[in-house]
Amino acid sequence: MKKSHIIGLVVIxxxxxxxxxxxxxxxxxxxxxQAYQMASTGNKGSIHVVGELKKDFRGEITGLEKSPDxxxxxxxxxxxxxxxxxxYYNEPMPPxxxxxxxxxxxxxxxxxxxxADKILLKCPSKYQEQxxxxxx
Amino acid sequence: xxxxxxxxxxxxxVITSFVTAVIxxxxxxxxxxxxxxxxxxxxxxxxxxxxxxxxxxxLGIVASLFTIIYNHYFEYHYAYAHSSTHLPGxxxxxxxxxxxxxxxxxxMFWQAVxxxxxxxxxxxxxxxxxxxxxxxxxxxxxxxxxxVIPGLSLKLGSSPFIxxxxxxxxxxxxxxxxxxxxxxxxxxxxxxxxxxxIHPPTLFLGFALTLxxxxxxxxGMWQKKYSEWIKPALPWTLLGGAILGLGILMGGYWAYETLxxxxxxxxDPVENAVYVPWLIMIASLHTMITYKNSKTALKLSIVLxxxxxxxLLYSTFLTRSGILGDASVHSFTDLGLSGQLLIYxxxxxxxxxxxxxxxxxxxxxxEKEISTYSREFWIFMGAxxxxxxxxxVLVPTSIPVYNKVLEIFGIHSNAAPPANQILFYSKxxxxxxxxxxxxxxxxxxxxxxxIDKQKLKNEVITTSLIxxxxxxxxxxxxxxxxPVYMVLVIAGLYIIISNVKVLASVWKVNPKLSGGALAxxxxxxxxxxIMFSSGYSKVVSLNNTGLLLNKEMGTEFNxxxxxxxxxxxxxxxxxxIEFLGxxxxxxxxxxxxxxxxxxxxxxxxxxxxxxDILFKGEKLYNAKDxxxxxxxxxxxxxxxxxxxxxxxxxxxxxxLNEEMGGILPSPxxxxxxxxxxxxxxxxxxxxxxxxxxxxxxxxxxxxxxxFFVNDYVAMIEEVERVTTITGLTIADDDxxxxxxxxIEGEHExxxxxxxxxxxxxxxxxLISHEIGELGVKITLLNIHPDTNxxxxxxxxxxxxxxxxxxxxKPYINVLWLGTGLxxxxxxxxxxxxFKEKA
Numbered sequence: 001m002k003k004s005h006i007i008g009l010v011v012i013x014x015x016x017x018x019x020x021x022x023x024x025x026x027x028x029x030x031x032x033x034q035a036y037q038m039a040s041t042g043n044k045g046s047i048h049v050v051g052e053l054k055k056d057f058r059g060e061i062t063g064l065e066k067s068p069d070x071x072x073x074x075x076x077x078x079x080x081x082x083x084x085x086x087x088y089y090n091e092p093m094p095p096x097x098x099x100x101x102x103x104x105x106x107x108x109x110x111x112x113x114x115x116a117d118k119i120l121l122k123c124p125s126k127y128q129e130q131x132x133x134x135x136x
Numbered sequence: 137x138x139x140x141x142x143x144x145x146x147x148x149x150v151i152t153s154f155v156t157a158v159i160x161x162x163x164x165x166x167x168x169x170x171x172x173x174x175x176x177x178x179x180x181x182x183x184x185x186x187x188x189x190x191x192x193x194x195l196g197i198v199a200s201l202f203t204i205i206y207n208h209y210f211e212y213h214y215a216y217a218h219s220s221t222h223l224p225g226x227x228x229x230x231x232x233x234x235x236x237x238x239x240x241x242x243x244m245f246w247q248a249v250x251x252x253x254x255x256x257x258x259x260x261x262x263x264x265x266x267x268x269x270x271x272x273x274x275x276x277x278x279x280x281x282x283x284v285i286p287g288l289s290l291k292l293g294s295s296p297f298i299x300x301x302x303x304x305x306x307x308x309x310x311x312x313x314x315x316x317x318x319x320x321x322x323x324x325x326x327x328x329x330x331x332x333x334i335h336p337p338t339l340f341l342g343f344a345l346t347l348x349x350x351x352x353x354x355x356g357m358w359q360k361k362y363s364e365w366i367k368p369a370l371p372w373t374l375l376g377g378a379i380l381g382l383g384i385l386m387g388g389y390w391a392y393e394t395l396x397x398x399x400x401x402x403x404d405p406v407e408n409a410v411y412v413p414w415l416i417m418i419a420s421l422h423t424m425i426t427y428k429n430s431k432t433a434l435k436l437s438i439v440l441x442x443x444x445x446x447x448l449l450y451s452t453f454l455t456r457s458g459i460l461g462d463a464s465v466h467s468f469t470d471l472g473l474s475g476q477l478l479i480y481x482x483x484x485x486x487x488x489x490x491x492x493x494x495x496x497x498x499x500x501x502x503e504k505e506i507s508t509y510s511r512e513f514w515i516f517m518g519a520x521x522x523x524x525x526x527x528x529v530l531v532p533t534s535i536p537v538y539n540k541v542l543e544i545f546g547i548h549s550n551a552a553p554p555a556n557q558i559l560f561y562s563k564x565x566x567x568x569x570x571x572x573x574x575x576x577x578x579x580x581x582x583x584x585x586x587i588d589k590q591k592l593k594n595e596v597i598t599t600s601l602i603x604x605x606x607x608x609x610x611x612x613x614x615x616x617x618x619p620v621y622m623v624l625v626i627a628g629l630y631i632i633i634s635n636v637k638v639l640a641s642v643w644k645v646n647p648k649l650s651g652g653a654l655a656x657x658x659x660x661x662x663x664x665x666i667m668f669s670s671g672y673s674k675v676v677s678l679n680n681t682g683l684l685l686n687k688e689m690g691t692e693f694n695x696x697x698x699x700x701x702x703x704x705x706x707x708x709x710x711x712x713i714e715f716l717g718x719x720x721x722x723x724x725x726x727x728x729x730x731x732x733x734x735x736x737x738x739x740x741x742x743x744x745x746x747x748d749i750l751f752k753g754e755k756l757y758n759a760k761d762x763x764x765x766x767x768x769x770x771x772x773x774x775x776x777x778x779x780x781x782x783x784x785x786x787x788x789x790x791x792l793n794e795e796m797g798g799i800l801p802s803p804x805x806x807x808x809x810x811x812x813x814x815x816x817x818x819x820x821x822x823x824x825x826x827x828x829x830x831x832x833x834x835x836x837x838x839x840x841x842x843f844f845v846n847d848y849v850a851m852i853e854e855v856e857r858v859t860t861i862t863g864l865t866i867a868d869d870d871x872x873x874x875x876x877x878x879i880e881g882e883h884e885x886x887x888x889x890x891x892x893x894x895x896x897x898x899x900x901x902l903i904s905h906e907i908g909e910l911g912v913k914i915t916l917l918n919i920h921p922d923t924n925x926x927x928x929x930x931x932x933x934x935x936x937x938x939x940x941x942x943x944x945k946p947y948i949n950v951l952w953l954g955t956g957l958x959x960x961x962x963x964x965x966x967x968x969x970f971k972e973k974a
């Protein structure tokens with residue numbers, strides 16, 4: 001066998017290893033029910049839940065609680081199945097949080113509380129913004 | 137008043153730039169395929185005129201957009217969305233490329249500049265290269281066209297010249313179509329940083345530079361000059377590698393200085409998207425050099441050069457199509473351009489693949505097996521490792537794409553990127569980096585000639601020995617205990633030492649050849665710097681008070697954060713640390729102003745000095761001066777002392793910006809030779825809320841008698857009759873008394889001046905005086921002339937406080953020094969290759 005063939009085989013082997021390990025470490029987008037099930041069956045891995053903030057009939061966010069020193073906060077999130085879940089985040093509220101149209105929480109269930117390790121926000125693009133809010 | 141002219145002109149320029157790009161491409165294509173020499177010359181002249189017109193149009197777009205931003209024409213959506221009247225001049229430039237349209241424009245601008253340079257320097261290559269250049273320009277121009285194709289209701293591109301009333305359906309435009317807001321949304325405070333002025337242009341110049349080797353390669357395939365394209369493309373690849381690398385590093389440096397995650401690299405998909413093409417570009421650079429030296433790896437070079445450009449388009453697609461929306465913290469949202477971006481990417485990918493496939497058999501290859509004892513073998517292995525490195529980042533970063541693709545086939549997939557990105561990527565990239573270091577370190581021994589087994593053995597052994605000796609010294613002097621980090625240090629040292637050896641021998645012969653060795657030494661230093669600064673970053677703000685900051689918070693937070701009350705020193709990591717108060721930043725002078733030294737005015741951007749203001753012994757303002765500040769920014773003066781010596785005075789910042797949604801902390805860094813001290817505010821008092829004063833304590837005191845207020849010693853120094861009070865008229869038969877009360881603070885004396893006013897003989901007005909910093913409010917409640925006593929009302933509240941987190945980042949300067957050396961190496965090599973051509 002030529003040296004280049006050996007190198008080629010090694011490269012392919014590494015590439016396959018990379019793909020397999022990525023599949024192993026990849027997280028997944030789930031609903032709160034699935035996440036709860038995973039946690040109760042002993043799966044401690046972090047998962048992603050995509051949802052929207054719970055709003056009342058006037059469109060105002062409800063269930064947002066900040067700790068007295070603003071160092072942590074909790075909120076209510078509606079997942080794709082409209083299930084409401086209280087989420088706790090151990091960091092100050094990220095900028096733009098209340099303006100986000102979609103929130104991705106990455107974390108896991110601890111008891112009945114979903115504890116987020118990380119929050120990603122999807123903020124409305126300026127083009128979807130329907131109201132002026134400065135200097136009017 | 138609407139300024140229609142500039143917008144219409146801008147839009148006209150956009151259309152012109154698109155049309156001229158298409159025409160230029162056609163002319164140069166004709167010039168390439170025409171064999172008649174005079175006709176060809178004619179087409180070339182047409183092409184040149186076309187491209188120059190195109191460049192003028194691009195400049196015209198830039199000028200129009202800048203005029204709109206600079207003059208605050210808020211009737212335009214772009215100015216409204218990205219700028220504000222209070223934005224300092226240099227950041228107007230940042231507004232320009234904050235939006236997607238502006239960044240496309242920046243990209244186009246650089247490509248126009250590069251196109252002009254190539255047009256006048258590459259006689260033989262001009263026609264085919266410029267055909268490809270103009271084609272790419274046409275695609276980019278189409279991204280900002282903002283034209284709706286009639287009949288198809290298909291929107292092509294997104295124009296930066298769209299009016300606000302067309303972009304936003306606010307009811308006010310129904311009532312008043314001529315409505316123009318007085319103020320814009322402003323620039324995200326995180327982007328108000330000098331790195332954000334220079335980082336995007338650098339990065340986009342890097343983007344533009346990837347087109348040059350691609351265009352040469354395509355031209356070479358097209359013209360059947362299968363190997364000739366390498367020579368003119370090589371210096372541009374070097375320049376591209378340097379500039380793109382510099383742009384990425386600037387982004388990292390900006391993150392280090394501005395974002396409070398305590399690092400410079402987060403493995404965020406947006407960061408990954410540009411890191412991958414850069415890695416492949418570096419790989420292509422090495423195989424191109426190999427080809428120049430020994431006529432091997434031509435096919436590999438072709439594949440890699442194409443891959444760089446395609447990956448760059450792919451990364452543009454990832455970051456701008458909104459596909460990463462659920463995976464990244466800072467991807468652009470979809471502007472409706474994703475379809476167009478996809479076509480752009482697929483067009484060039486497929487065109488390149490087809491062209492290369494057609495010519496593949498004709499591309500010359502060297503049949504001889506490369507020897508393990510040749511430089512080419514090691515470079516080839518290094519390039520392969522770089523490619524695998526890029527592949528490892530690309531596969532997980534693309535997870536959202538797989539979901540979308542599967543969706544097209546009706547399969548629901550819910551895969552998400554790894555939850556902890558830093559951990560996930562680092563564990564792979566670290567070992568690849570070690571492999572790259574060992575390969576390139578060894579490869580460097582082949583610099584001059586082919587060496588045999590024995591010579592190689594000697595070189596490797598001596599280098600390894602020196603490496604181990606230095607490693608032993610590092611092990612003794614620092615605390616590197618983790619075996620993985622030890623391997624990384626050894627690899628870093630190995631590449632440094634082998635390249636120092638090469639540098640020493642090259643320098644004697646010709647210093648101009650030292651670029652490669654210098655760049656590799658830089659890489660080694662970067663590895664060591666990254667290892668120390670990330671692996672051994674130490675939290676120094678350990679909470680040693682035993683006080684729980686917040687019982688709801690995890691133990692980690694309570695352990696790593698320190699609550700500082702104003703003027704109450706604490707010890708931290710061998711330092712005495714003290715919070716000295718809140719500071720404001722004047723707009724036109726450098727330095728900081730204490731919040732209590734100024735009084736607010738109705739305009740939040742202006743304040744009045746209530747005393748002479750000094751900063752570091754220099755007078756900034758006189759009492760009663762009115763000056764501008766940035767009301768969004770509050771700085772927290774934190775002093776660190778070792779013994780009696782001031783080690784550092786830090787000003788970490790918090791920005792409050794309602795438009796941009798809340799509180800944004802930014803760190804301050806005290807830079808040292810061996811380590812940086814990095815401090816950011818985790819939480820601070822809410823300035824917006826009314827302070828909660830405790831109950832009033834009433835006391836009777838005489839002048840000169842000491843009393844306590846909020847634990848501070850205080851005394852009435854003077855009693856004074858006042859004749860004028862701002863905001864109140866004092867008539868002749870009114871009486872007004874002012875007390876001057878001295879309060880002894882930790883560092884200086886404060887004066888409270890409460891007043892007691894009797895108007896019209898019966899009305900009593902009490903004017904209290906607050907000293908916010910000390911949490912003290914004093915009111916003069918009554919005067920007893922019979923006993924010479926005064927009744928004072930004393931209120932106390934919690935003193936000002938701030939919670940900080942401080943980290944020590946050891947040897948981070950090794951990383952920055954390494955990046956500097958890498959750049960120097962790149963530029964030396966580039967100059968050499970450019971000259972070689974001439």
